Amino acid sequence: MKGGLMKKIVFLLLGIVAVLVIAGGLFFNTQNESQISEPQETKTERESGIDKAMPEDYQNMAEKSKRGIVEAITYETDFENKNYEKRALVYLPVGYQDSREKYDVLYLIHGWSMRQEDFLQGSSVDEIPLWQRMLDHLIADEKIAPMIVVAPTYYPDREMITNNWNDDDSLNERFADSEILELMPLVAENYRTYAKSGDLNDIKAARDHQAFGGFSMGGITTWYAFQHNLAYFRYFMPMAGPNYGTAETMTAAITENGFTGDDFLICASVGERDGTKSSMAQSIAELREEPDFNEYNLVYFEAYGGHDEESFVAQSFSTLQTFFRKE
Numbered sequence: 001m002k003g004g005l006m007k008k009i010v011f012l013l014l015g016i017v018a019v020l021v022i023a024g025g026l027f028f029n030t031q032n033e034s035q036i037s038e039p040q041e042t043k044t045e046r047e048s049g050i051d052k053a054m055p056e057d058y059q060n061m062a063e064k065s066k067r068g069i070v071e072a073i074t075y076e077t078d079f080e081n082k083n084y085e086k087r088a089l090v091y092l093p094v095g096y097q098d099s100r101e102k103y104d105v106l107y108l109i110h111g112w113s114m115r116q117e118d119f120l121q122g123s124s125v126d127e128i129p130l131w132q133r134m135l136d137h138l139i140a141d142e143k144i145a146p147m148i149v150v151a152p153t154y155y156p157d158r159e160m161i162t163n164n165w166n167d168d169d170s171l172n173e174r175f176a177d178s179e180i181l182e183l184m185p186l187v188a189e190n191y192r193t194y195a196k197s198g199d200l201n202d203i204k205a206a207r208d209h210q211a212f213g214g215f216s217m218g219g220i221t222t223w224y225a226f227q228h229n230l231a232y233f234r235y236f237m238p239m240a241g242p243n244y245g246t247a248e249t250m251t252a253a254i255t256e257n258g259f260t261g262d263d264f265l266i267c268a269s270v271g272e273r274d275g276t277k278s279s280m281a282q283s284i285a286e287l288r289e290e291p292d293f294n295e296y297n298l299v300y301f302e303a304y305g306g307h308d309e310e311s312f313v314a315q316s317f318s319t320l321q322t323f324f325r326k327e
Contacts, residue, residue: 066140070089070122072087086153086156088153091120104148104193107152108149110215155171180225184198184200185198185200211234212233212237213237214239214241216312221241223245223283226250226264236267240312267299267301269301270315274307284298
């Protein structure tokens with residue numbers, strides 16, 4: 001999906017200032033379902049066919065025949081003169097095993113203190129996570145094309161988790177800058193993506209079929225991926241994580257790669273009661289002061305909820321329909 005459809009998908013920017021509030025050691029804010037208001041659909045969303053409000057049954061597991069499978073891949077990375085074995089979860093959609101089709105790929109990064117299993121069902125998770133349930137339904141209902149999702153972790157070791165999420169910043173940037181380029185060839189070599197091989201030049205050539213997204217500190221990682229590796233991705237999904245870089249750095253990434261504003265799409269989002277909302281709105285406002293960014297290639301919207309699982313699932317529900325709609 002390229003420029004033409006981008007201009008049909010414009011969400012309402014609500015720049016309400018909020019204070020950053022995340023309860024001490026707890027990551028998710030528990031929300032009372034009765035307090036959650038349905039998001040309002042804009043005229044452009046109705047015309048484009050994008051559903052903003054996720055159906056209630058998407059919170060339930062899909063029928064077994066409509067569920068994708070998840071497997072793990074391992075790779076090695078060096079950090080501070082030490083070698084680490086890393087693991088990423090890979091979601092394969094229904095029909096993958098029986099076809100020869102190529103698939104779009106989303107690299108999806110968790111936030112502070114989270115893990116891959118918050119998105120996809122790993123061996124240590126009994127139930128299918130809400131995010132994966134939503135994805136199964138989106139594909140089964142043909143709202144998006146079947147796709148591969150890769151969920152790694154930016155932590156070399158979980159012992160590196162501290163009680164301050166900002167301590168993750170250097171790990172976020174490192175993953176987006178270098179470690180992702182260690183993982184992508186492995187994915188290209190082992191799965192049917194649009195990359196012809198695991199060679200980085202072939203992976204660059206497939207950028208129209210590759211997306212990078214994340215929640216919270218994973219959202220911050222997503223902005224870093226744009227700055228460091230725009231050559232490998234067309235689509236970006238930063239959720240509830242502001243840009244820790246500068247608007248000028250983002251613009252430089254476009255120029256240095258020989259791109260224009262028609263060569264990427266960022267769908268940024270946040271929960272309407274999320275404490276990061278003010279910093280997200282500020283990031284968007286600063287970027288839109290740059291000539292290469294506008295309301296068509298830098299979409300910003302609010303979903304219901306706070307800094308929590310329900311909200312990042314709702315945000316993903318809308319954005320994935322923008323990136324990988326079923327043609």
